[in-house]
Amino acid sequence: xxxxxxxxxxxxxxxxxxxxxxxxxxxxGMPMGSAAMAYALxxxxxxxxxxxxxxxxxxxxxxxxxxxSMLMYSLLHLFGFGLTIDDLKxxxxxxxxxxxxxxxxxxxxxxxxxxxxGQGISNSVGMALAESYLAAHxxxxxxxxxxxxxYAICGDGCLMEGISHEAASLAGTLKLNKLIWLYDDxxxxxxxxxxxxxxxxxxxxxxxYGWNVIDVANGNCWRKVNDAVELAKDSDKPxxxxxxxxxxxxxxxxxxxxxxxxxxxxxxxxxTKKALEWPCEEPFGVPAEVYETTAAVAxxxxxxRAAWCxxxxxxxxxxxxxxxxxxxxxxxxxxxxLLNDESYWKFEGSxxxxxxxxxxxxxxxxxxxxxxxxxxxxxxxxxxxxxxxGDFSAEDRTGANLHFGVREHAMAAICNGIYLHGGLRxxxxxxxxxxxxxxxxxxxxxxxxxxxxxxxxxxxxxxGEDGPTHQPVEHLAGLRAMPGMIVFRPAxxxxxxxxxxxxxxxxxxxSLVLTRQNLxxxxxxxKAALKGGYILSDSExxxxxxxxxxxxxxxxxxxxxxxxLKEKGxxxxxxxxxxxxLFDEQPEEYKESVLPKAxxxxxxxxxxxxxxxxxxVGLDGQVIGLDQYGASAPAKLLFKHYDFTAEHVAEVAxxxxx
Numbered sequence: 001x002x003x004x005x006x007x008x009x010x011x012x013x014x015x016x017x018x019x020x021x022x023x024x025x026x027x028x029g030m031p032m033g034s035a036a037m038a039y040a041l042x043x044x045x046x047x048x049x050x051x052x053x054x055x056x057x058x059x060x061x062x063x064x065x066x067x068x069s070m071l072m073y074s075l076l077h078l079f080g081f082g083l084t085i086d087d088l089k090x091x092x093x094x095x096x097x098x099x100x101x102x103x104x105x106x107x108x109x110x111x112x113x114x115x116x117x118g119q120g121i122s123n124s125v126g127m128a129l130a131e132s133y134l135a136a137h138x139x140x141x142x143x144x145x146x147x148x149x150x151y152a153i154c155g156d157g158c159l160m161e162g163i164s165h166e167a168a169s170l171a172g173t174l175k176l177n178k179l180i181w182l183y184d185d186x187x188x189x190x191x192x193x194x195x196x197x198x199x200x201x202x203x204x205x206x207x208x209y210g211w212n213v214i215d216v217a218n219g220n221c222w223r224k225v226n227d228a229v230e231l232a233k234d235s236d237k238p239x240x241x242x243x244x245x246x247x248x249x250x251x252x253x254x255x256x257x258x259x260x261x262x263x264x265x266x267x268x269x270x271x272t273k274k275a276l277e278w279p280c281e282e283p284f285g286v287p288a289e290v291y292e293t294t295a296a297v298a299x300x301x302x303x304x305r306a307a308w309c310x311x312x313x314x315x316x317x318x319x320x321x322x323x324x325x326x327x328x329x330x331x332x333x334x335x336x337x338l339l340n341d342e343s344y345w346k347f348e349g350s351x352x353x354x355x356x357x358x359x360x361x362x363x364x365x366x367x368x369x370x371x372x373x374x375x376x377x378x379x380x381x382x383x384x385x386x387x388x389x390g391d392f393s394a395e396d397r398t399g400a401n402l403h404f405g406v407r408e409h410a411m412a413a414i415c416n417g418i419y420l421h422g423g424l425r426x427x428x429x430x431x432x433x434x435x436x437x438x439x440x441x442x443x444x445x446x447x448x449x450x451x452x453x454x455x456x457x458x459x460x461x462x463x464g465e466d467g468p469t470h471q472p473v474e475h476l477a478g479l480r481a482m483p484g485m486i487v488f489r490p491a492x493x494x495x496x497x498x499x500x501x502x503x504x505x506x507x508x509x510x511s512l513v514l515t516r517q518n519l520x521x522x523x524x525x526x527k528a529a530l531k532g533g534y535i536l537s538d539s540e541x542x543x544x545x546x547x548x549x550x551x552x553x554x555x556x557x558x559x560x561x562x563x564x565l566k567e568k569g570x571x572x573x574x575x576x577x578x579x580x581x582l583f584d585e586q587p588e589e590y591k592e593s594v595l596p597k598a599x600x601x602x603x604x605x606x607x608x609x610x611x612x613x614x615x616x617v618g619l620d621g622q623v624i625g626l627d628q629y630g631a632s633a634p635a636k637l638l639f640k641h642y643d644f645t646a647e648h649v650a651e652v653a654x655x656x657x658x
């Protein structure tokens with residue numbers, strides 16, 4: 001007779017196979033092979049309450065192998081998170097709660113959006129880091145109110161991706177011992193056996209990172225996996241549990257690459273049911289014993305949460321100030337009115353916007369105490385260090401400055417994980433040109449709506465002598481094309497403060513694109529920049545002869561050109577355009593007041609690719625940009641060489657006026 005535990009494991013397998021078959025699309029092999037691993041976690045090890053899926057002290061689970069999403073949906077259905085059988089029948093259909101890959105904010109119980117391989121396990125590093133930091137800050141003797149684990153299931157594909165090396169290396173360095181990865185080692189990828197491209201000694205690699213490694217020869221046995229997790233919890237290091245599994249377990253396609261990314265076929269689904277001694281003949285049928293077993297797990301989780309609530313009530317009485325801080329941190333609300341705090345907007349003199357950003361960051365961290373972040377080994381250049389906040393390390397969990405090392409891709413994904421965990425406000429920093437290394441994780445920030453500030457300095461040919469490898473050209477256009485990402489390139493210190501305000505008060509990620517070179521401070525800049533584009537210096541006539549517009553450092557050339565044109569009797573308006581996205585969201589009446597349709601003579605200036613500016617200059621205007629790579633030379637020489645001068649802007653303006 002099959003035990004109830006094994007029935008639940010097989011329920012995961014059968015439901016996954018049937019949902020993929022009904023959709024005629026999906027990945028049945030991974031869920032079937034990983035079902036025992038998942039049950040060891042969800043049925044035996046993890047602490048959670050399905051009726052309160054956002055309970056702060058729940059264990060976190062990440063399905064990094066997001067293509068195996070039916071594993072996640074089967075678990076959410078069986079363990080009481082609200083997904084119905086009809087939801088499973090709607091797998092991969094338009095508008096369903098069961099899309100092709102798990103989506104954060106769309107399906108209750110999904111902790112992060114996964115699918116791009118390696119991202120999920122990197123998110124899990126951020127979650128474990130957040131747990132460690134919050135525990136060090138809030139826990140007191142007898143009151144471990146922050147005390148949970150972060151689990152992830154990953155596959156060969158995740159561990160092939162370069163981001164996995166970056167994230168695992170940092171996790172080992174930081175000794176994040178409450179992080180446990182279960183490696184679904186089925187030795188199959190889309191193209192066949194992994195031997196064709198992946199022969200490294202994975203356990204040795206992780207031991208070299210400073211991880212604890214446990215080998216489970218039979219990953220299809222939930223008891224063996226459960227025992228391994230118990231051992232992992234005693235480690236002072238993060239743990240990789242290598243589970244040797246069979247893709248498509250129980251089906252005629254078991255162990256075959258063809259079970260990875262296509263339905264098994266109706267006959268094979270029926271054969272699988274027979275092989276697993278499944279008692280239900282009808283599609284999507286589940287024995288009552290399965291639900292009874294999972295309901296008992298839910299009751300256990302509810303009891304754990306109730307015990308935590310009781311502990312927290314006592315904590316509130318013993319440490320009322322800490323409890324108030326805990327609740328404020330997890331509320332996600334800004335604790336200060338930055339918009340009306342005049343000291344926040346006050347600056348003096350000519351300053352590089354990277355330096356302005358550093359000043360703003362240190363103003364913010366004094367009033368927003370749950371900020372945490374750092375740079376990819378560039379903090380002195382990015383000005384991204386928070387003074388007096390200490391450094392987070394294996395030895396000191398209380399520091400808020402993170403040293404990511406030269407690991408841009410993992411850095412961004414880890415910040416996603418930190419934010420998703422809750423309680424903290426992460427940021428990260430690097431040179432703008434290296435945002436290419438972070439692009440996939442930044443895209444997921446945008447897709448999930450995570451308000452993470454990306455500090456991106458050295459924003460143009462202003463980098464100077466480092467040359468074209470370090471001078472971003474196409475990067476502004478690339479990030480502006482990303483839905484959900486706000487790109488903010490400020491022209492001075494006050495606009496930099498506006499960019500940071502957008503990042504801290506908004507619900508989307510913000511790329512703060514900042515200069516190495518000093519920029520002047522403009523009298524009329526400031527809060528108006530929150531609209532994305534505004535009149536920095538207006539014309540004397542109601543309708544200007546020409547509109548000069550720019551972002552960042554090139555606003556200075558436009559201001560200079562305005563003065564030169566005035567000497568020739570030409571009346572120009574200067575528009576600072578730090579953010580296309582914010583400007584495009586303004587009411588039509590406002591946009592018309594800034595860029596009136598009656599003025600067809602327009603010039604846009606930006607030391608980057610011209611792509612994107614034409615929607616503002618129209619057919620009669622002109623864009624002064626850089627549709628080629630730069631060169632190695634002092635910045636001032638390069639700006640002159642590539643015609644980013646007030647004289648050239650004035651000359652082009654006269655031509656477009658005609």
